[in-house]
Amino acid sequence: MFTTPRGFDALWREYNSAGTPAGRETAWTLLKSEGWPADYDSTLQRLRARRYPSFVPTGELHEERVDQEGLHYPYTVLVPKTYDPKRSYPLRMILHGSTRHSAWRDGVDHWRNKDPFRSATMITVFPAAWEDAMWWTQRQVDNLSAILDLLRARYHIDSNRCSLMGLSDGGTGTFYQALRAPSPWACFLPLIGHPWVLRNEREGVSGDIFAANLKGRALMVVNGRDDPLYPAKALKPYLDLFERAGATIDLKVEPGGHSVRWWPQESQTFREFRAAHSRDPLPDSLVWETDDPQHNGRCSWVIIESIGNEAAPDPDPLNTVLFPDLNPPRRAQAFPRHGPSGRLSARRQGNTITVTTRNVRRFKLLLGAGEFDFTRPIEVVVDGKSTQRRLKPSVQSLMKWSIRDGDPELLIAAEIEYKVPH
Secondary structure, three states, X not given: OOOOHHHHHHHHHHHHOOOOHHHHHHHHHHHHHOOOOOOHHHHHHHHHOOOOOOOOOOEEEEEEEEOOOOOEEEEEEEEOOOOOOOOXXXXXXXXXXXXXXXXXXXXXXXXXXXXXXXXXXXXXXEEOOEOXXXXXXXXXXXXXXXXXXXXXXXXXXXXXXXXXXXXXXXXXXXXXXXXXXXXXXXXXXXXXXXXXXXXXHHHOOOOOOOHHHHOOOEEEEEEEOOOOOOOHHHHHHHHHHHHHOOOEEEEEEXXXXXXXXXXXXXXXXXXXXHHHOOOOOOOOEEEEEEOOHHHHOEEOOEEEEEEOOOOOOOOOHHHEEEEOOOOXXXXXXXXXXXXXXXXEEEEEEOOEEEEEEEOEEEEEEEEEOOOOOOOOOEEEXXXXXXXXXXXXXXXXXXXXXXXXXXXXXXXXXXXXXXXXXX
């Protein structure tokens, strides 16, 4: 048995370097079998005090992950050659355009000139999309999250300074990820894309789109004034909607058409935008709406587990935009609806969580480590009805969610499940 701290050190290094939920599950099982005390405080201390390996590959790396269906997802990573595991690095992930093609062939990708993206202070990732795995599909939600998980296990990445950027189809994909899977990202930079594409049912978009999910999100949007595909003025109805939902929008209109020739002179602006926005992994308030609790029920510390069959309000002020170019101009749905959805807003103040729901039948609240005083009751007010519960931090909850997330900044001490009366 490993009964010495040095022995446990080796097992915890194996846990932290796993890079997948299955690998972490195996490592945790081995830790327990070898005598790890598995109490909450010592386990939390280990998760917070992780160390990163010194001898890891740097420079331009060509990687690939394979999903459970056997689909291969190539990606390229630029790691500073001066990488130092003792310091943390922000990460930017950049989504390419032109996704209507077959899968990447060996040695071929859409970023042949990577020199402008090499940095001594940042890790850059270029994932791949193609006609069977577009940026606006559940496959890519899972893929981007899995790539981030793999890289966090190998490199000392600042989980609260991971940004998502894309151009053209990648810009549209950045809008999609912000609307459907925002939790891992500090901010979003969609360039020469358009959320209007996400309402086109022929594009194969996974799931319905909900502007409400952008509350508290920061986006820098850049489009060309004379872009024949997505002129900057055409985005205004959607950007106005996103601001009504609670997003912070920084719109820049560049002269010219559907190109990014202006990128070099804007690169400093992009750096400043990223530097100004770090992620709060456990924000005090958030809104989440979903049509698919099984695949898309969670946002940070809130999980919608089941919804009812009630129709959404019509018109829904958070899904209605004015299209001034129609003849005559008229208001219409920003994004189509294919069935019921559930919306939940939650706010934490001290030990009190206030929740408002629409068409949510069951949900779960994840209580962050260090966010609550567990010597006092936790009050949950749901649609005006208050209940109080006494909870203790649990190593079972801590490791359940650490294994699933692999996010060192998102640690969960306890959880509350709630069934909404109806």
